[in-house]
Amino acid sequence: MKAIQNYYYLYINSDDNADANVNCKNINFNLSSILQSAPNKQFIEDQAYCYVKLSYFAMDLPPDATAIGTTTTIQVRLGGTIFPNTFETSPPTADNNNLVSSNILGVIPTGREDATDFNSLYLYSNQYYDNTYVVMGNPFKGQLNIQLTDQDGTILADTLTNNKSYNMKLEIYFPEDEQFIFNNNKNLIN
């Protein structure tokens, strides 16, 4: 059984961002203050990686063409951290491979069915939260940048984000896996 204390839950309100930015498309949080709160901080602060799941996302966007337009998907992308196991496709060009490393934490369908029909119930496609765990760098090490982009990876237009807010809940799990050296803070040899 996984130890219960290795799970952390983080509720993020975009209004609380570190720069007091009212446009939520590209905001920063300083999450290093976990130190004062977590009981077994000594264990988590040295971890290089963890598993993170976007378990809830809500944004005050009216389900209509005026607000959502042609955006079918909102991607939550993080800056300042790494996703060793996450990849995405990109158009193969002289500059880039068809497969590139990605910084997508989770994706949220906007409920757009066609130009006039939108799912009016949820910003999510259904009430079951369908994002799964991704491996990412430990977010509790400092400044975390969160960007919202559309399905093509282009940052959302101000019409969707300015003076708007979102809330998300993250589930963070720090595994103890002997096969993988997560802890770089072992005893000094000798």
Added chain:
Amino acid sequence: MSDNTSTPIEMRLSEVPGMPSPEMELTYVTAIPMNGSTFSQNQECRVGLNVPTDCFVDLKRAYMKFKINNTGAAPIFLDPLIGGAAVIDNWRVIGGTGALLEEVIHYNTFYAAMNANKNTDVVSTIHHLYEGASKRPGKAEKVETGTADLTGVGLTSITNAESRVITHRPQSAFFNADRYMPLGYTQGLTYISMTLAQNVTAFLTNSGTDAATYTISEVELHLPILKPGPEFGSMFRSAMSSGVPIQIHSVGVQNTQQAIPASTTGENTLTFSTRKRSVKSLVNALRLNTAITSSLANSVSGFVNCDISEMNFSVGGMRIPAQRIKVNTDANGKDAGELLANQQLALGHYSSDLRGICSIDARHNADPVETYLITDEKTSKEGGKALFSLDLESYNAAFAGKNLAGQGLPLVFHAQTGSKGIQNQATGAVLCDLYVIHDVVYVLDGMTGVISANS
């Protein structure tokens, strides 16, 4: 009777200099990114260290090159102290089996802290040519609202749709170890992972033209490769497989962060986390949070002092130093020397008269401007060069630092902030980047070929 004499080196005329053994053949390899060739803000760039089998790499002599392309609509200006190296937000080295060998969060600010403690002439010549640092690096730049005219102040400019090539020597533990790295004997491919800074962080732009975007391309890592003869190679392999641990010492840095809230005057107590076993020194860099995310401000190297009048650290529950370090920015009673002395002690520069600090602007003028501690930064909105540092080493030697692994409360920064500090305004939250300089040992397990970092 034996006397206590010896022949000085100048008179050892019959000595034949020995030839170094084992013999090594030096070649150079250029490593390129594994995950694409053009990278933009927040993206990760991975460069594999392609070291041929049975070879060593002299990472102290390695350097990195990349081209910065201005893809925005307006000219961009590179950071005054570190130029184009400001695009490297996080620096990681990952071993061939996935183990994290080094992680420096806010690498660019750490590099800026190091360059602030170099002579102005070094920064304005060598680092100007390498990374595009300013030709007037001692000048204070705004950390808020920005400057209307940046063209005439010595900053390196990249016009829109144009580029500049950056050469950078990594300020990294893995690259500054005291031995050649036996990467040709390890399992898998060790790689460097750089996450790139946001557009708003990496550069300065003129007031009113906040439109900086960039990409980097043509990333190259030049590695000097040393190939030993086949006899040494097989001897080294058999030594490894017989269980002789291969250990390489270096000095690394760990970043932990805290924030001084806006509009605070008085005592600040900031708890930092670190669990390193040999902490050599602490370097605390204070930056205005809104400056970090504004291209109109000096994001990376605009160090503020928050009008701190005295400070010390609690290390494992003990106040060090017991009598607090005093600071005063005012002309009447100016006190900057003690802070600087502790900064030099922390960086190991104290006993050297050759180490200057990059804090004099416009030296050719009748009255040059000193920019180490900015007086009344709340009004002037300028960043200085002062860091809040502390030396913790008992000897100037490896493993002579403080052991913070078993301490209940490892590190607390106590500071008395004043009313003239930049934090004393509505949008004045200040980010404290505490860099913990510590010993690290890279261990290569001979049986498995796995390299890991212990610190």
